[in-house]
Amino acid sequence: MITPDPNRYDGRMPYRRCGNSGLKLPAISLGFWHNFGDVDDLDESRRIMHRAFDLGITHFDFANNYGPPPGSAERNCGQILKKDFHAHRDELIISSKAGYLMWDGPYGEWGSRKNLLSSLDQSLARLQLDYVDIFYSHRPDPDTPLEETMGALATAVQQGKTLYVGISNYPAAMAAEAIDILASLGVRCLIHQPRYNIFDRWIEDGLTDVLIEKGVGCIPFSPLAQGLLTGRYLEGIPTDSRAAKDHGFLQQEAVTQKIKAVKKLDEIARHRGQSLAHMALAWILRHPAVTSALIGASSVAQLEENVRCLDCLDFTGDELKAIDAAAAILS
Numbered sequence: 001m002i003t004p005d006p007n008r009y010d011g012r013m014p015y016r017r018c019g020n021s022g023l024k025l026p027a028i029s030l031g032f033w034h035n036f037g038d039v040d041d042l043d044e045s046r047r048i049m050h051r052a053f054d055l056g057i058t059h060f061d062f063a064n065n066y067g068p069p070p071g072s073a074e075r076n077c078g079q080i081l082k083k084d085f086h087a088h089r090d091e092l093i094i095s096s097k098a099g100y101l102m103w104d105g106p107y108g109e110w111g112s113r114k115n116l117l118s119s120l121d122q123s124l125a126r127l128q129l130d131y132v133d134i135f136y137s138h139r140p141d142p143d144t145p146l147e148e149t150m151g152a153l154a155t156a157v158q159q160g161k162t163l164y165v166g167i168s169n170y171p172a173a174m175a176a177e178a179i180d181i182l183a184s185l186g187v188r189c190l191i192h193q194p195r196y197n198i199f200d201r202w203i204e205d206g207l208t209d210v211l212i213e214k215g216v217g218c219i220p221f222s223p224l225a226q227g228l229l230t231g232r233y234l235e236g237i238p239t240d241s242r243a244a245k246d247h248g249f250l251q252q253e254a255v256t257q258k259i260k261a262v263k264k265l266d267e268i269a270r271h272r273g274q275s276l277a278h279m280a281l282a283w284i285l286r287h288p289a290v291t292s293a294l295i296g297a298s299s300v301a302q303l304e305e306n307v308r309c310l311d312c313l314d315f316t317g318d319e320l321k322a323i324d325a326a327a328a329i330l331s
């Protein structure tokens, strides 16, 4: 059992309404894609979870396949949740997802009713929870009728295995259709989880309009472009960084391609009196569609640094233009 900081809700972490729903999420949420698997230092993983809670981060985001190996992030953190956070379950929003490859055979991925509902049961067992707060369809499935995938999400709510549902990586038109199908089944689509950062702005091309119009929240993942939009790679590729690790999803070529832009963005951030990580997160949070920025952290120090972005969230028009120009620089 933990003894959390009694001041964790003192106003330093803002809670923002998720679309038109009744649920508020912290401006910064913590993701468990990397840093919580069997390959990681679980003592640090546990410290990150404790510190996050003390900092007012009430939302932890999982998926069935996070690790490596797949499933290990849910299993490792399930033990920590049970041991340390059991008394605080009602203060936490815990999400999971299904859709990417998780087990052998025709039902281990994508968007069938069979995959989603079986995967949710597996996630609950690994997390040692009776329910999650948000369950997502992790990616659109071109071969399964959208009615079936959304029907499975609605069933998960009716079964009491999740309180809310969401979609992730759905393009604008498909997201609009999915949101409407869920509504016709009497279930609100709470949230969309897309990739969004200074380098990857696809959601601005239609998706954010859909989400605002339909009152659905938005929680962008990889807001720091997996660490590129921090000081991590300014002097090369550190051996303990995501880009250097075999199981890390950040390609070294992406670092090489973007490093000139990153250095220019770092300059702009310094002129604003903040770090590049702070500026990248503030930039996400400036968008009216965005509820929360979903970060990753491999250490308590990174987590603490990232939360400090909340000290300076405003941008001038000139700063935003300078960021646009810097983001377009090719190395």
Ligand SMILES: NC(=O)c1ccc[n+]([C@@H]2O[C@H](COP(=O)([O-])OP(=O)(O)OC[C@H]3O[C@@H](n4cnc5c(N)ncnc54)[C@H](OP(=O)(O)O)[C@@H]3O)[C@@H](O)[C@H]2O)c1
Pocket: 030, 031, 032, 033, 034, 035, 061, 062, 138, 168, 169, 193, 194, 220, 221, 222, 223, 224, 225, 226, 227, 228, 230, 231, 232, 240, 241, 242, 243, 277, 294, 295, 296, 297, 298, 299, 301, 302, 303, 305, 306
């Ligand atoms: N729905 C989806 O399809 C999907 C896909 C991807 C992610 N997600 C979710 O989004 C979450 C966040 O994604 P992400 O991990 O790519 O986010 P991110 O915040 O863009 O990148 C996190 C990584 O950047 C580095 N970093 C973070 N803060 C730093 C700092 N202050 N200084 C230096 N380096 C720093 C760390 O990598 P090092 O290891 O180099 O220290 C950290 O693990 C995931 O955990 C997951 O929950 C969802």
